[in-house]
Amino acid sequence: MNPAALRRIDAEELARLLPMPRAVRAVEAALRAGLDPEADIPRTVHEVAAGQLLLMPSANSSYAGVKIAGVAPGNPGRGQPRIIASYLLMDAETLRPAALIDGSALTLLRTPAVSAVAVDHLAVPAAERLVVFGAGPQARGHVEAVRAVRPLSWVGVVARSPRQAAELVEHCREAGLDAEPVSPEAVATADVVACCTTSRTPLFPASALASHAVVVAVGSHEPTAREVDTELVATATVVVEARAAALREAGDLLIPLRSGDIGPDRIAGNLAELVRGAVDTGAVGPKLFKSVGMSWQDLVVGAAAVERAGAGAAP
CATH class of the missing domain: 3.30.1780.10 (ornithine cyclodeaminase, domain 1)
Structure with missing residues (x-):
């Protein structure tokens, strides 16, 4: 050809x-x-x-x-x-x-789109407050994606770079959203938390989350890196794209698995099961969607x- x-x-x-x-x-x-x-x-x-x-x-x-x-x-x-x-x-x-x-x-389109599908099935219908960790392209994409499935009105940005945080805040404001730089403690008032970073250690304590919050963690596909702590994985309703991929690549799950703090049965279901109504999402407590990105x-x-x-x- x-x-x-x-x-x-x-x-x-x-x-x-x-x-x-x-x-x-x-x-x-x-x-x-x-x-x-x-x-x-x-x-x-x-x-x-x-x-x-x-x-x-x-x-x-x-x-x-x-x-x-x-x-x-x-x-x-x-x-x-x-x-x-x-x-x-x-x-x-x-x-x-x-x-x-x-x-x-x-990649910058499909990753947030996948997260949005999970959020649409896990978040409360009136979810309007988003805290996003990171201020790069994936963070921007996740603001857009969450807004596509929920009546988002406010965005809090947690980022290491004040300049990048300010740029994302301005981007959100230009899109008609209230937005501001915040500290990690802002997860206490968030309906949805999007973790879009290269961090290798947890970004916030699970104890700080509201009981109804949905956390999306997309920043890592490495077995030794994680954005959320053991407590969240041990107590949340955990959904992954695929069990096989998560148990191969998701440090957020593999680190507490290796330490013996959780077992493989902590995964409530994969994304297809969630979409088809085969995951029990009625349990009290936060929800976690862990994504590693798949072909x-x-x-x-x-x-x-x-x-x-x-x-x-x-x-």
Whole structure:
């Protein structure tokens, strides 16, 4: 085939084709239609001089695809994104390439969209107060995603960089939300808490949370890093994308598992079970959705964008 003829979808076109609410609906629809997150192909991680090289393949009856992502911790100091990725979408029957998508933009869309699906099934209907840890692109995306499923009115930003916190606060205000920089103690009044950081240690004590709060932790896919403490994992209703992936990569769960403070049965269900009503969400206490990022999410959201492009989608 002629590589020059391959459809290319950059960040701007991806945002036009698939605004956040559409991405959320695409993820929900795929799970309701029978997608099994447990059957997804595990990612492989290779250590390289600059950091990590991640290969994330997935396939369904219509498409196959693979994301190649580089995680370079030194990039922010060079003025470059920490994660840079490309996504190749292929026809499932012939494996002929169908599109090349900006994989970084795809990650920044699908991760919050997946979180929003979980929040939609776990958070109280009137949830309006969000505390977000981190002030980078994923934090911005999670503000947009939570707003797509709940009547969000206030955002508190916890970030190490006052400049970045101020920028996210201003972004939220321009979007019509009340927003301000806050300390970690602000989780006490939050309906939803989004953890979007590179922290390797817990960001706040579980005891500080409101009893109805939903915590989304997306910052790590490493077995030795976590954003939430053992108490939260031991007492919350815990939902993961897939048990297999979480028990392979989620330090938030693996650290207390290794210490013997919890067992594998602490996981109440995976995201597909949650969407299909098979998870008991009525228990008193906080809810935790732990995400490590999975290949099926790129495939579902990437395919939805390509299909809308093929249908001549309007903005």
